[in-house]
Amino acid sequence: MTLPFSQTADLRPLFEPAGVVVAGASSHPGKFGFAVLHNIITCGYQGRVFATNRNGGELLGIECLTSVAEVPAGQADLVYVCVPAAAVAQVLREAASVGIRAAFIASSGFGEGQDEQGAAHGLELATLASELGMVIAGPNGQGLVSTPVSLCAQFVGPFPPAGGVSIVSQSGNLASGAMNYATASGVGVARAISAGNATCLGVDDYIAWLADDPATTTILAYLEGVADARRFYDTVKAASARKPVVVVKGGTSDDGARAAASHTGSLATNDRIFDGMLRQAGAWRSPDIGAAFGAAAALAVHQPMQGPNVAFLTTAGGWGVLTADAMAQSPLQLMELPDDLMASLDEVLPPRWSQGNPIDVAGGETRDTIPNALHLLAAHPSVDGVLMLGMGIQSNTAALMRGGQFSQLDDIDRICSFHERQDRRYAEAIVEASATTGTPILAATELALSNPGNPGPATLREHGHPCYTSPTDAVAAFAALYARGRHLRLS
Amino acid sequence: MTTTLSEAESKKLLATYGLPVLDERIVKTASAAVEASVAIGYPCVIKLCGDGIAHKTERNLVRLSLGNAGEVDRAAHELLAQANDDDGDVELLLAPMIRATREFIVGADRTGDFGPVVMVGVGGIFAEVLEDVVFRLLPAEQHELSAMLDDLETQAMLGEFRGEPAVDRSQLLTVINAVGSAMIDRIDIESIDINPVLIANGQAVAVDALVALTA
Numbered sequence: 001m002t003l004p005f006s007q008t009a010d011l012r013p014l015f016e017p018a019g020v021v022v023a024g025a026s027s028h029p030g031k032f033g034f035a036v037l038h039n040i041i042t043c044g045y046q047g048r049v050f051a052t053n054r055n056g057g058e059l060l061g062i063e064c065l066t067s068v069a070e071v072p073a074g075q076a077d078l079v080y081v082c083v084p085a086a087a088v089a090q091v092l093r094e095a096a097s098v099g100i101r102a103a104f105i106a107s108s109g110f111g112e113g114q115d116e117q118g119a120a121h122g123l124e125l126a127t128l129a130s131e132l133g134m135v136i137a138g139p140n141g142q143g144l145v146s147t148p149v150s151l152c153a154q155f156v157g158p159f160p161p162a163g164g165v166s167i168v169s170q171s172g173n174l175a176s177g178a179m180n181y182a183t184a185s186g187v188g189v190a191r192a193i194s195a196g197n198a199t200c201l202g203v204d205d206y207i208a209w210l211a212d213d214p215a216t217t218t219i220l221a222y223l224e225g226v227a228d229a230r231r232f233y234d235t236v237k238a239a240s241a242r243k244p245v246v247v248v249k250g251g252t253s254d255d256g257a258r259a260a261a262s263h264t265g266s267l268a269t270n271d272r273i274f275d276g277m278l279r280q281a282g283a284w285r286s287p288d289i290g291a292a293f294g295a296a297a298a299l300a301v302h303q304p305m306q307g308p309n310v311a312f313l314t315t316a317g318g319w320g321v322l323t324a325d326a327m328a329q330s331p332l333q334l335m336e337l338p339d340d341l342m343a344s345l346d347e348v349l350p351p352r353w354s355q356g357n358p359i360d361v362a363g364g365e366t367r368d369t370i371p372n373a374l375h376l377l378a379a380h381p382s383v384d385g386v387l388m389l390g391m392g393i394q395s396n397t398a399a400l401m402r403g404g405q406f407s408q409l410d411d412i413d414r415i416c417s418f419h420e421r422q423d424r425r426y427a428e429a430i431v432e433a434s435a436t437t438g439t440p441i442l443a444a445t446e447l448a449l450s451n452p453g454n455p456g457p458a459t460l461r462e463h464g465h466p467c468y469t470s471p472t473d474a475v476a477a478f479a480a481l482y483a484r485g486r487h488l489r490l491s
Numbered sequence: 492m493t494t495t496l497s498e499a500e501s502k503k504l505l506a507t508y509g510l511p512v513l514d515e516r517i518v519k520t521a522s523a524a525v526e527a528s529v530a531i532g533y534p535c536v537i538k539l540c541g542d543g544i545a546h547k548t549e550r551n552l553v554r555l556s557l558g559n560a561g562e563v564d565r566a567a568h569e570l571l572a573q574a575n576d577d578d579g580d581v582e583l584l585l586a587p588m589i590r591a592t593r594e595f596i597v598g599a600d601r602t603g604d605f606g607p608v609v610m611v612g613v614g615g616i617f618a619e620v621l622e623d624v625v626f627r628l629l630p631a632e633q634h635e636l637s638a639m640l641d642d643l644e645t646q647a648m649l650g651e652f653r654g655e656p657a658v659d660r661s662q663l664l665t666v667i668n669a670v671g672s673a674m675i676d677r678i679d680i681e682s683i684d685i686n687p688v689l690i691a692n693g694q695a696v697a698v699d700a701l702v703a704l705t706a
Contacts, residue, residue, distance in 0.1 A: 229604045229605045229606075230605070230606055233605075233628060262598060262682040262684045262701060262703055263596060263598060263618055263619060263684045264596070264598025264599060264600045264682055265600045265682050266619065267598075267610065267612065267618070267619065267622060267624050268600045268610065268626065270604065272625075272626055273602065273604075273605050273608055273626045273628075275626070276608070276625055276628070276639070276642075277605065277626070277627075277628055279638065279642060280628060280631060280635050280638075331641075490634045491632075491634065
């Protein structure tokens with residue numbers, strides 16, 4: 001069932017502006033007004049770029065205007081504001097007069113420090129938003145990213161690769177954190193926004209818009225509190241009927257139980273109810289940004305799991321043992337392999353394979369062993385997910401040989417190249433078999449950390465597929481895929 | 492301002508929403524208690540009840556496993572003597588003694604931030620020690636309520652256990668539904684505790700209940 005959103009603000013001018021104005025651009029590289037203009041230009045924004053500075057002059061190849069009112073009418077949709085709080089209202093009025101429909105306000109001084117003057121400015125913003133008919137993000141936020149138009153309107157890094165994950169954060173740093181994971185993994189980002197004080201647009205406004213945004217396949221939200229829990233619930237529930245929503249909720253440690261006449265009342269802490277509310281809405285909750293991105297990456301790249309049955313394929317024993325332990329703590333099943341699957345595996349695996357799950361080939365693999373086994377497992381109807389462990393080991397050996405004093409020997413180069421081709425082949429088989437069968441295949445190896453250039457993890461990254469740095473992280477991602485499938489089947 | 496209903500009144504109210512309860516008798520005197528115990532059989536249980544009495548276990552106002560008329564008579568006298576002036580009108584509640592190994596808690600609360608919520612968890616006297624509880628916002632759909640049981644940490648509480656079969660989840664769902672329906676229907680209900688809910692012979696039964704009303 002697709003639920004309607006009560007009121008969805010139109011955020012297209014914010015995320016897909018035809019032109020952008022930086023109000024309060026600066027020539028000092030240490031200032032926000034420099035960094036944001038720099039990032040917009042160097043990240044290759046496709047629309048027109050304007051900048052204002054009281055003194056005019058040229059900045060990063062742009063002739064600065066002295067006020068937003070000078071921007072040719074209809075040429076820009078978004079103004080990024082980094083002037084002092086007291087000057088913001090004037091900038092917004094001028095922006096509206098030249099047809100600008102969205103603003104991101106980076107400036108602080110809007111009541112976040114509890115001062116009265118700031119609070120008054122904050123109120124003024126809310127009034128202006130409706131008076132001018134503008135959508136206003138921030139204030140006191142880092143900025144926004146929108147890869148479909150190559151827009152990096154933020155005064156911090158990174159500018160992540162393009163992809164389907166969209167990020168909404170009540171903390172600018174954690175928006176950057178999620179984008180850093182995107183950059184590291186190659187699983188890209190569609191939109192990202194730091195909500196700042198969320199004076200006009202709140203987390204639920206962004207989620208509601210992203211739910212219908214075709215560039216967004218998965219939503220990741222970091223929040224510390226919501227103004228209206230019921231509205232948030234309705235929004236997340238409607239959004240997760242369309243696409244996966246992953247939530248990190250901070251501030252759970254100071255959640256004391258209140259004194260209550262009933263047992264239920266004293267057990268009803270905010271965090272417990274929030275947790276139940278997220279499950280009821282169909283969202284996936286993660287404990288931190290790394291885990292959240294891991295879950296979002298799996299949900300963005302793979303189909304939801306149809307059941308709890310996971311098969312492990314490993315080239316070495318220890319991995320399988322630890323992963324089985326992690327699985328035992330989850331709703332997933334280390335599945336028993338059905339007879340017909342055992343029989344077909346027997347045909348492609350070396351004789352000394354483990355004859356069960358985890359499927360350990362015990363170092364006996366030849367050129368096509370792993371790709372063949374991956375295809376067999378993913379294509380079998382009783383397998384809901386496949387975990388590949390031990391990818392990259394051969395290239396890691398090769399790396400040492402290539403760095404050693406005997407690297408010039410002909411045989412060394414030949415064997416190293418073979419090792420590297422093999423790991424690339426494994427990664428390509430993961431991408432291909434999961435795409436053709438719809439069965440999620442996740443890979444885990446810490447080589448993604450220790451040697452990001454290793455052809456195994458590097459090939460996955462090139463394809464925008466996650467490579468988890470520990471089996472435990474991969475199991476958590478499977479759990480998210482399983483919960484998503486379950487939610488879609490039940491609701 | 493909150494007022495609580497007596498256990499008997501709480502159960503009566505919730506039974507109209509489908510809460511499964513035992514064959515219970517309310518009496519005022521020890522002799523009436525003896526008479527009632529003959530009717531419901533032994534072993535039986537007697538509790539001292541009243542609108543002013545919320546937590547009976549803490550005050551030692553429950554007598555379990557009474558095996559004959561003499562034990563009932565003695566327990567009834569003891570309990571009536573324990574009533575104090577704050578308790579208001581008191582009465583004795585007699586119920587058949589049932590044995591069950593697994594205890595659950597089902598409740599509801601009207602919260603400021605989230606509105607009405609329903610809860611299920613591991614119950615009994617350790618409910619607030621284990622804190623293994625799961626919430627949903629009300630109103631909720633059936634599949635959302637039944638998923639609550641999957642979210643309990645202590646899944647072993649629901650499975651086969653010491654020769655007993657696994658808990659029939661639909662039995663617990665009946666209790667959750669009764670509590671949820673009452674909460675939605677009666678906006679004057681502030682909170683509900685059903686603790687414990689016992690599973691005896693495959694049937695869920697509310698052994699204690701407490702409804703708090705907004706006065």
